[in-house]
Amino acid sequence: MTEMNGTAQTPVDLDVAQLERDVQRLAVREPAIQVQEQLTPSAKPFDQKAHDLMIKGIDQVATDWVGELEHVRENSKRVEQLVLERAAKVKADITALYLLGSAALAEAKRGDDVNARLASELDKLAEDRAA
Numbered sequence: 001m002t003e004m005n006g007t008a009q010t011p012v013d014l015d016v017a018q019l020e021r022d023v024q025r026l027a028v029r030e031p032a033i034q035v036q037e038q039l040t041p042s043a044k045p046f047d048q049k050a051h052d053l054m055i056k057g058i059d060q061v062a063t064d065w066v067g068e069l070e071h072v073r074e075n076s077k078r079v080e081q082l083v084l085e086r087a088a089k090v091k092a093d094i095t096a097l098y099l100l101g102s103a104a105l106a107e108a109k110r111g112d113d114v115n116a117r118l119a120s121e122l123d124k125l126a127e128d129r130a131a
Contacts, residue, residue: 046054
């Protein structure tokens with residue numbers, strides 16, 4: 001913070017104040033100049049050459065815009081294809097994770113069953129020895 005005239009001001013405040021002072025100084029120093037161009041009146045709005053140039057200019061503008069729109073359309077198709085590819089990959093990954101999780105769960109259950117049978121067999125052996 002900078003203190004100016006006993007008032008704390010941030011650098012942004014100082015820049016805005018300086019800008020306002022500069023604009024006021026320029027407004028006082030340079031009066032606004034207005035130019036009015038006198039055009040000669042004509043019987044026709046424009047001649048054939050001007051007509052052809054305007055039509056050619058409009059055609060060029062339309063061609064440029066259509067070209068840009070085609071470019072945007074192609075980019076959109078590419079982005080759409082990428083989104084579909086990525087979505088398919090994510091779906092495949094989720095399916096693979098689900099299958100892996102199911103296989104791990106089945107293996108854990110099988111391991112629990114084997115452990116339970118082993119414990120049961122060991123208990124039977126211990127009872128047979130004790131008897």
